[in-house]
Amino acid sequence: MLLLDAHCHAITTEELDADAFGLWSTEASVPPPPGVSYLDGPAGLAIRRWCAPVLDLPAHAPAEEYLARRAELGAVEASRRLLRAAGLAELLVDTGLPGGLTGPALAEAAVARYAEVVRLETVAERVAAAGVSAGNFAPAFDAALAEATGEAAAVKSILAYRCGLDIDPRRPSRREVTEAAGQWLGANAKRLADAVLLRHLLWSAVDLGLPIQLHTGFGDRDLSLPRSDPSLLQPWLAAVEPSGVPIVLLHCYPYHRQAGWLAHVYPNVYLDVGLTLTHTGPRAAAVLAEYFELAPFGKILYSSDAYGLAELYLVGAEQFRWSLSALLQDWPDAERVARAVGADNARRVYRR
Amino acid sequence: MLLLDAHCHAITTEELDADAFGLWSTEASVPPPPGVSYLDGPAGLAIRRWCAPVLDLPAHAPAEEYLARRAELGAVEASRRLLRAAGLAELLVDTGLPGGLTGPALAEAAVARYAEVVRLETVAERVAAAGVSAGNFAPAFDAALAEATGEAAAVKSILAYRCGLDIDPRRPSRREVTEAAGQWLGANAKRLADAVLLRHLLWSAVDLGLPIQLHTGFGDRDLSLPRSDPSLLQPWLAAVEPSGVPIVLLHCYPYHRQAGWLAHVYPNVYLDVGLTLTHTGPRAAAVLAEYFELAPFGKILYSSDAYGLAELYLVGAEQFRWSLSALLQDWPDAERVARAVGADNARRVYRR
Amino acid sequence: MLLLDAHCHAITTEELDADAFGLWSTEASVPPPPGVSYLDGPAGLAIRRWCAPVLDLPAHAPAEEYLARRAELGAVEASRRLLRAAGLAELLVDTGLPGGLTGPALAEAAVARYAEVVRLETVAERVAAAGVSAGNFAPAFDAALAEATGEAAAVKSILAYRCGLDIDPRRPSRREVTEAAGQWLGANAKRLADAVLLRHLLWSAVDLGLPIQLHTGFGDRDLSLPRSDPSLLQPWLAAVEPSGVPIVLLHCYPYHRQAGWLAHVYPNVYLDVGLTLTHTGPRAAAVLAEYFELAPFGKILYSSDAYGLAELYLVGAEQFRWSLSALLQDWPDAERVARAVGADNARRVYRR
Secondary structure, eight states: OOEEEEEEOOBOOSOOOHHHHHHHTSSOSSOOOTTOOTTSSHHHHHHHHHTGGGGTSOTTOOHHHHHHHHHHHOHHHHHHHHHHHTOEEEEEEETTSOOSBOHHHHHHHTTOEEEEEEEHHHHHHHHHHTOOOHHHHHHHHHHHHHHHTTTOSEEEEOHHHHTOSOOOOSOOOHHHHHHHHHHHHHTTOOSOOOHHHHHHHHHHHHHHOSOEEEEESOOSTTSOSGGGOGGGGHHHHHHHGGGTOOEEEEEOTTSHHHHHHHHHHSTTEEEEOTTHHHHTGGGHHHHHHHHTTTSOGGGEEOOOOOOBOTHHHHHHHHHHHHHHHHHHTTOTTHHHHHHIIIIIHHHHHTTO | OOEEEEEEOOBOOSOOOHHHHHHHTSSOSSOOOTTOOTTSSHHHHHHHHHTGGGGTSOTTOOHHHHHHHHHHHOHHHHHHHHHHHTOEEEEEEETTSOOSBOHHHHHHHTTOEEEEEEEHHHHHHHHHHHOOOHHHHHHHHHHHHHHHTTTOSEEEEOHHHHTOSOOOOSOOOHHHHHHHHHHHHHTTOOSOOOHHHHHHHHHHHHHHOSOEEEEESOOSTTSOSGGGOGGGGHHHHHHHGGGTOOEEEEEOTTSHHHHHHHHHHSTTEEEEOTTHHHHTGGGHHHHHHHHTTTSOGGGEEOOOOOOBOTHHHHHHHHHHHHHHHHHHTTOTTHHHHHHIIIIIHHHHHTTO | OOEEEEEEOOBOOSOOOHHHHHHHTSSOSSOOOTTOOTTSSHHHHHHHHHTGGGGTSOTTOOHHHHHHHHHHHOHHHHHHHHHHHTOEEEEEEETTSOOSBOHHHHHHHTTOEEEEEEEHHHHHHHHHHTOOOHHHHHHHHHHHHHHHTTTOSEEEEOHHHHTOSOOOOSOOOHHHHHHHHHHHHHTTOOSOOOHHHHHHHHHHHHHHOSOEEEEESOOSTTSOGGGGOGGGGHHHHHHHGGGTOOEEEEEOTTSHHHHHHHHHHSTTEEEEOTTHHHHTGGGHHHHHHHHTTTSOGGGEEOOOOOOBOHHHHHHHHHHHHHHHHHHHTTOTTHHHHHHIIIIIHHHHHHTO
């Protein structure tokens, strides 16, 4: 089954040593302590299981052999093989993270169609870097967002990383935005973490009308996990509901049951399994099943959230296929549900 | 095994079209977006699995065929069949929600004994509607509660929907109650959401001495999920413990593990699996098992929390029987534990 | 496989009647209500499964037969058998809880090596009891801690029981400590629950450099469960990271997935499964698997957290062996991972 990978990122095509590869395979941002290997964990097992055969090794080949073979092929050729093997119909790439291979070229390497996901905070930081007055920030951002999203499939917010999901649900007034912009622009205007401005970005996105992807749940340690629980978004979800704009909750783990309930009771809320299946290794099938406890099946979406390593595209896809077929094996309509979650729901939500 | 359904509600016997039936089958309060069907989800699968045979269709018959057959039989006859097939010894009906068939007539249709569960907030709103002064609210409520519960098996609070479970544990003073009643009665005195008054209702119920059922965890979107975590009740549970009044935590998902711990360490706290098994479809067995991780088996109770559709009585009962027998298959004393959780614990707690 | 039990406590060798034994087998602190038996629950099943054969009874013998046989052998002989059967290479004993058999004699009864875990709050309370001025509290505590930990493997904090884990991450100033000490010493200076002083204890432990074990998640009802979520520690974990001191999160359930993420993204954070497997009975294998969803395998540690009953040493060990072998049955490198989690990781972290 070809998948629509509805949230993914650039990869690096540099040659990586074991430490660099290990670090890329996790959400960690610093090396492990002596005696601990990041590849000796759930994601490492998944890489050995699914990627080794694509590089002509037996499944579960040891990590050292895998890395030696990868180096022998070269990162470019290995990445090309891994991307093609992932079996992707289309990539929706969040271009807010840098990387050696991204955008249409990345999709081409995967033999897949391409569309962009525009990161709201990146657009705002670009507007600030280009020079703007506080009073002009709001219209300048809105114009930049409209221009940046002309061909885009969705926008994305990393609000969880910047101020947490427990936000004031109201649309900030123009005056509040101008004041907050004045403070931010008057400081260094680099990393946007002001809650008023972040809310403005979200509400501008609601006005735009494209589906909004929101990082929720785990990720790297820049976020506060308790403040990334998607159920904290309830007041905002209620406030945006009249717009009908689809809100896609990404990742969600370990709050995916909370997210499933949100998808059950808010008509415009969707559930994306990205990131979770990659990092939970042999437990992915057990975890995926929990996404199916409350959400209508038309609300569940696939993505890999792959970033950095081409391996994570293949691991995301294969963990999903394996886990979903384990889950659905005795269900009526299994094939239809699998196609819906793997691609058809995304086609409908993102109008692809 | 005949079950004691310790928390359930009225059903409608109107003829329902597919949209209305789909909406009743969920905790959602508005229709799904285009392309999404509420029946294409966990509860829909459970209805097709358990209810289709009772209406003479094969298990897992498609939803459309099921609804056509239901219409052919008529809602009254279909509901009668479903209620009888549920195999219930007794119903404890929360009469705080309206519906076409409720109270003793509902139990009669299920060929089961009947007792009432009196909703505290409904009694308070009735007292206000009848006209009462602020200073007389407290004694008038207490008198109305005593009268309403003469034959009742339990009372129930929907505090979670009205102000959340993170309440001040203290019994409010008479003066505080009068002040709060003055404000509420001076406004429109419809939906009671004042935390002081809600606490007064709870403490009056403690004085009454009947078991108190508390909505916790998921439900419809009127509640704040983070504020419905039953572990937020710890201070209040400690405060009411000397009374010995049984406190039954209903539903609990996705905080059922927290609730299991409360039932483990507070002697008068009980755990009710209602609502959860109905809405988690094929995952019910996996979820039910989590209720058995910390709670003593004498603390776990069955209910369906069925509301609106007779189907939810049958689905609740059959999901429970199937899940419990899957859980207990290799356990010693399995039969005794099953009878305890299915009916005997409830007989003891509710003195039936 | 011999295990290193990295967190455990004293046991009683008094003869226990059924009620006392039942209470010791749980985290409850008061008897159950009529009709409920603490032994009729998950831990009771585990005791019957694993301990009965060691006392010459068939597995799953009824609780009454088990207690009769235990009385026949005498608590001392029964405890000796159970401790030896646990198959422990070494015990790291938290000596902060009293009991009939503890310290080196306990390890000797288990035919295991011994090292101490020093409870920070106990040292502080001893310093206060011995008499100290507010201004001298900080240096007196530091000196007492240094002396108490000369041979220790680790220190432990029960911060979760005293003020919750949502602490100010900063090291308190000397002046703040003196002020707080003045208030505590001026009151009764018994149970230390002042957040400033508790933080001083933690930071003194960081300076000392031994691994720090932290109670997180469930336990007895003295703690606030919502405030025992280990993810609340994020700011403090970030603050102590430069020290490189290992922080071991004990128990964690029902927040073990949050804890797994902490172990994934903070290099010096470790995950200990103690207490959880004992109290979740037949569900232990399902629960243990969830600890392996995000944490690198080099970060997961075994302990029993046994206290009071020798049975809990055996139950902890056997539940772990059974659950781990069920989890790893199809994994590559299963044997190595099992040895790492069962003992080798602890040897490295605690320098044994």
